[in-house]
Amino acid sequence: MTDTAVAVQSYDLFTPEVAADPMPVLHRIRAESPVSHLPQLDAYLLTRHADIVAALKDRRLSPANMAQRLATFTRAEQDELLPLRESMHLWMGHTVEADHVRFQQLLKRYFTPATVNGLRPRIRELTTELLDAAAERGRMDVVADLAYPLPANVIAEMLGMPTEHREQLQAWSRDILAIFQLADFEQLLRSQRSVLEMEDYVRGLVRDRRTDPRDDLISMFVGAEREGLVTEDEIVANCVLLLFAGHETTAGLIANGLALLFEHPDELARLQADPDLTPAAVEEMLRCGGPASLIVRESTEPVRVGGVDLPAGARIYLAMMAGNRDPEVFADPDRFDITRRPNRHTAFGLGAFYCLGAALARTEADECFRALLPRFPDLRPAYDRLDRVATPPLGHRLRSLDVEL
Ligand code: HEM
Numbered sequence: 001m002t003d004t005a006v007a008v009q010s011y012d013l014f015t016p017e018v019a020a021d022p023m024p025v026l027h028r029i030r031a032e033s034p035v036s037h038l039p040q041l042d043a044y045l046l047t048r049h050a051d052i053v054a055a056l057k058d059r060r061l062s063p064a065n066m067a068q069r070l071a072t073f074t075r076a077e078q079d080e081l082l083p084l085r086e087s088m089h090l091w092m093g094h095t096v097e098a099d100h101v102r103f104q105q106l107l108k109r110y111f112t113p114a115t116v117n118g119l120r121p122r123i124r125e126l127t128t129e130l131l132d133a134a135a136e137r138g139r140m141d142v143v144a145d146l147a148y149p150l151p152a153n154v155i156a157e158m159l160g161m162p163t164e165h166r167e168q169l170q171a172w173s174r175d176i177l178a179i180f181q182l183a184d185f186e187q188l189l190r191s192q193r194s195v196l197e198m199e200d201y202v203r204g205l206v207r208d209r210r211t212d213p214r215d216d217l218i219s220m221f222v223g224a225e226r227e228g229l230v231t232e233d234e235i236v237a238n239c240v241l242l243l244f245a246g247h248e249t250t251a252g253l254i255a256n257g258l259a260l261l262f263e264h265p266d267e268l269a270r271l272q273a274d275p276d277l278t279p280a281a282v283e284e285m286l287r288c289g290g291p292a293s294l295i296v297r298e299s300t301e302p303v304r305v306g307g308v309d310l311p312a313g314a315r316i317y318l319a320m321m322a323g324n325r326d327p328e329v330f331a332d333p334d335r336f337d338i339t340r341r342p343n344r345h346t347a348f349g350l351g352a353f354y355c356l357g358a359a360l361a362r363t364e365a366d367e368c369f370r371a372l373l374p375r376f377p378d379l380r381p382a383y384d385r386l387d388r389v390a391t392p393p394l395g396h397r398l399r400s401l402d403v404e405l
Pocket residue numbers: 063092093094104155241242245246247249250253290291292295296346347348349350352353354355356357358360361
């Protein structure tokens with residue numbers, strides 16, 4: 001760091017206090033040192049909404065790749081993880097800009113709000129199937145019985161995967177998610193195994209669609225392959241990306257969203273009384289309980305961020321959950337208000353890497369709450385405390401969410 005006018009303080013995010021509830025600590029960090037340093041991660045942390053927005057738009061900051069993270073492993077371990085690195089290298093967003101844009105152009109029309117709106121009736125059917133099964137049992141773990149299977153089934157169907165393979169798909173996705181957490185070597189090996197198994201599986205479907213095309217995303221990719229626009233390896237790697245990106249996060253939104261409603265019974269009652277508030281409620285769930293709590297960037301050249309000069313190669317953690325509760329932008333930021341307006345959260349990122357699946361996730365959550373709440377008007381928590389697991393430094397997810405119907 002050079003010529004810095006602003007003091008950069010260091011913080012430890014690996015404390016029980018942060019694991020239990022990061023928000024009070026993040027509010028304090030934002031007030032004391034909005035650009036701060038995390039010595040254990042050798043990274044900088046941004047907590048102000050304005051700095052996060054600027055960083056997301058700054059093309060000198062690229063999505064961090066695995067290389068730097070892997071530098072902490074031995075050479076032999078790094079070699080063992082080569083297949084994983086090669087696969088991730090082909091994921092859109094992790095490629096060079098021209099390849100990234102090529103993929104966005106291929107895919108974006110399948111994910112526009114208008115296209116996704118056309119999927120509503122099917123999303124509704126898939127939701128109803130899951131709710132029927134829960135009604136028969138008389139109870140539900142919202143995480144396992146609704147939040148995970150709904151988006152998993154939707155994206156699997158969009159890609160063209162047979163119904164009977166969906167559970168396997170969820171198991172692979174869980175392993176792959178570890179890549180984005182501070183995984184140890186053994187965990188990354190498991191992730192790698194799942195990526196390779198999933199790739200083999202998708203490769204089989206690609207072969208199948210070459211001779212028997214259908215109305216699904218894999219067939220679209222196969223058509224693009226015929227025109228020389230993508231290679232088989234790119235198709236396979238990006239289907240894996242879509243499969244797990246397409247449901248892990250949305251599952252978090254649905255589960256966290258319902259937990260937030262339970263914590264705020266007045267807001268739950270307002271939503272039950274007026275289902276047309278659902279889109280605004282989903283935005284507030286994204287702001288307060290958005291599943292992507294951090295985005296990681298790496299500077300490709302020296303940059304000034306939040307008034308602080310950082311060198312090339314600096315790792316920068318954007319604390320989305322802190323930016324989305326910045327009092328400079330959100331009045332009474334810790335209040336969960338399902339009619340908040342405007343609601344300029346960054347839960348889906350911004351700029352060149354803005355979430356491809358934002359419209360899909362919004363629609364899935366919208367359909368899910370519109371079906372769930374009227375179907376079970378007495379829906380209530382069947383837990384004393386939330387079964388939440390922290391994934392340091394700032395991540396958290398609900399392992400289960402038991403409800404009485
Ligand atoms: C609530 C649900 C979701 C959240 C909170 C979320 C969040 C995000 C965020 C924050 C990014 C930007 C990452 C960055 O800037 O480095 C992103 C990118 C992405 N998301 Fe999502 N996502 C969600 C659902 C989905 C769904 C349903 C899909 C696919 C079907 C999807 C596919 C992607 C892809 C492919 C990218 C990379 C885009 C690119 O690099 O051009 N996401 N997502």
